[in-house]
Amino acid sequence: xxxxxxxxxxxxxxxxxxxxxxxxxxxxxxxxxxxxxxxxxxxxxxxxxxxxxxxxxxxxxxxxxxxxxxxxxxxxxxxxxxxxxxxxxxxxxxxxxxxxxxxxxxxxxxxxxxxxxxxxxxxxxxxxxxxxxxxxxxxxxxxxxxxxxxxxxxxxxxxxxxxxxxxxxxxxxxxxxxxxxxxxxxxxxxxxxxxxxxxxxxxxxxxxxxxxxxxxxxxxxxxxxxxxxxxxxxxxxxxxxxxxxxxxxxxxxxxxxxxxxxxxxxxxxxxxxxxxxxxxxxxxxxxxxxxxxxxxxxxxxxxxxxxxxxxxxxxxxxx
Amino acid sequence: xxxxxxxxxxxxxxxxxxxxxxxxxxxxxxxxxxxxxxxxxxxxxxxxxxxxxxxxxxxxxxxxxxxxxxxxxxxxxxxxxxxxxxxxxxxxxxxxxxxxxxxxxxxxxxxxxxxxxxxxxxxxxxxxxxxxxxxxxxxxxxxxxxxxxxxxxxxxxxxxxxxxxxxxxxxxxxxxxxxxxxxxxxxxxxxxxxxxxxxxxxxxxxxxxxxxxxxxxxxxxxxxxxxxxxxxxxxxxxxxxxxxxxxxxxxxxxxxxxxxxxxxxxxxxxxxxxxxxxxxxxxxxxxxxxxxxxxxxxxxxxxxxxxxxxxxxxxxxxx
Numbered sequence: 001x002x003x004x005x006x007x008x009x010x011x012x013x014x015x016x017x018x019x020x021x022x023x024x025x026x027x028x029x030x031x032x033x034x035x036x037x038x039x040x041x042x043x044x045x046x047x048x049x050x051x052x053x054x055x056x057x058x059x060x061x062x063x064x065x066x067x068x069x070x071x072x073x074x075x076x077x078x079x080x081x082x083x084x085x086x087x088x089x090x091x092x093x094x095x096x097x098x099x100x101x102x103x104x105x106x107x108x109x110x111x112x113x114x115x116x117x118x119x120x121x122x123x124x125x126x127x128x129x130x131x132x133x134x135x136x137x138x139x140x141x142x143x144x145x146x147x148x149x150x151x152x153x154x155x156x157x158x159x160x161x162x163x164x165x166x167x168x169x170x171x172x173x174x175x176x177x178x179x180x181x182x183x184x185x186x187x188x189x190x191x192x193x194x195x196x197x198x199x200x201x202x203x204x205x206x207x208x209x210x211x212x213x214x215x216x217x218x219x220x221x222x223x224x225x226x227x228x229x230x231x232x233x234x235x236x237x238x239x240x241x242x243x244x245x246x247x248x249x250x251x252x253x254x255x256x257x258x259x260x261x262x263x264x265x266x267x268x269x270x271x272x273x274x275x276x277x278x279x280x281x282x283x284x285x286x287x288x289x290x291x292x293x294x295x296x297x298x299x300x301x302x303x304x305x306x307x308x309x310x311x312x313x314x315x316x317x318x319x
Numbered sequence: 320x321x322x323x324x325x326x327x328x329x330x331x332x333x334x335x336x337x338x339x340x341x342x343x344x345x346x347x348x349x350x351x352x353x354x355x356x357x358x359x360x361x362x363x364x365x366x367x368x369x370x371x372x373x374x375x376x377x378x379x380x381x382x383x384x385x386x387x388x389x390x391x392x393x394x395x396x397x398x399x400x401x402x403x404x405x406x407x408x409x410x411x412x413x414x415x416x417x418x419x420x421x422x423x424x425x426x427x428x429x430x431x432x433x434x435x436x437x438x439x440x441x442x443x444x445x446x447x448x449x450x451x452x453x454x455x456x457x458x459x460x461x462x463x464x465x466x467x468x469x470x471x472x473x474x475x476x477x478x479x480x481x482x483x484x485x486x487x488x489x490x491x492x493x494x495x496x497x498x499x500x501x502x503x504x505x506x507x508x509x510x511x512x513x514x515x516x517x518x519x520x521x522x523x524x525x526x527x528x529x530x531x532x533x534x535x536x537x538x539x540x541x542x543x544x545x546x547x548x549x550x551x552x553x554x555x556x557x558x559x560x561x562x563x564x565x566x567x568x569x570x571x572x573x574x575x576x577x578x579x580x581x582x583x584x585x586x587x588x589x590x591x592x593x594x595x596x597x598x599x600x601x602x603x604x605x606x607x608x609x610x611x612x613x614x615x616x617x618x619x620x621x622x623x624x625x626x627x628x629x630x631x632x633x634x635x636x637x638x
Binding site for chain 2: 021022023024025026027028029041043044046047048085112113265268269271272273274275304305306308309311312313315316
């Protein structure tokens, strides 16, 4: 299984330039002096998450004839919105297969971006997406296990290196592993000594367990779905993603549910950004895992599509 | 009274480069198609407001001998924090004279940045700051009525023009008038057709009234302090600021208190940024004053130091 190369990430950067927000690094005055911290606020992308980068690159990589038939995916979360947005940017049709359990707000968000929505039972999602691909000649763009998606997410890493060449550690949330795979490729190519550290909730710590054992581990969905961090409730990282992670990532740490909530509150109060639980994982690791996070550190704030009631709760609970 | 020139703003840009965050423009998917909207999130600056730009430039403009004696100001709000931060960046002493009515959190914020704090009754603030300046040879850096402060704030305008050369309207919150004066100088120099529009709360509409009359109007502090937008409760813009505004600004509009609260909620929910009430003024104008705001629009989100309890409230009230 070939890993994504740095040239693919550089090509992706050219492809997404001007279409995604070039997010700055935000220095945190509240950080420890000995461990300066910068946030990379990907929650400020138009659809509220880094996912647009991979979606745009994957559509851009299709040959024009295939692309004109459109794209299909079965993610109900941030990837669904990102793909809908990216397809609109390219002016091609897009179908998002959503489970009948998806919240109305998420369905509306995808519909507002012009996507066709097909609602099915959760068990039918994969099959229905594959069917649509065959019937309509559409390309499937999966949320994380695809080289073009990984290359697109890697553009986050290129920007970190460009903005902070003396970075020492980068904290990256892990669900399916697309973001950390891309960032690791991008960063290690020019700065191999930088520590790329994955962060998971304790309640969905499949990669932390697998990384320690050196094997690709899956957890039961009933376990991983316990965490409040809905963006990373997957049973495991993708196989292609695992290959990148075992080769390029330096460490994987876990954080508690309380640490995630506290980090959401801190990000809103002290850094003035709204992070969803998955987006606050890295700040939680910075705060509660100091033994694992040292030196000049960047925390990727991956998304900001938080439930307003939850945001209100973390703002009023003291830390 | 000479207006600040574009050369001064360009020189300020060189002076603040690398010290302030180069904030991006954030396209808003929730905006009207006919009136695309971008946010300029200055709430993401390290101290939570654009004020660092003016403070840095003012300190940078001092001759080194004067600068070494340090700086003093009497603002209790975002300017106090910004000056403390900027003085630390230059390694010079700083005194912030604060009223004994200032919230403990704001006093702590300034102290944490290494400033010496002198607490006096509100009536004594100006006199005490002037006294300290004489006693210790410190330079007074006022919050808005100073050409170097105006030039520093103008760097926001240069960045807007650079990132969106076909911008048609820029919405700017108005308190003392430092930000809008600087932005108007910066923008009109290269794009004179762009409409620069000031935004005030109805309850602190001194400039809106004065602008309509063509004279520099003051309101009683008892009136202007009614608004929830604590950053713009000043009785009037500065005299120097008024000269810039009457010459360069195209319109001044006002918004209701409810519109401000709704805009704070919308910014958090749909654009994932925490704005304080003054920082949400421009979004409130975009939403509630469509007759005054047309074309490709940029809204300056000036600051994000919002009370967490208020943020929680706007997140849970429906819009």
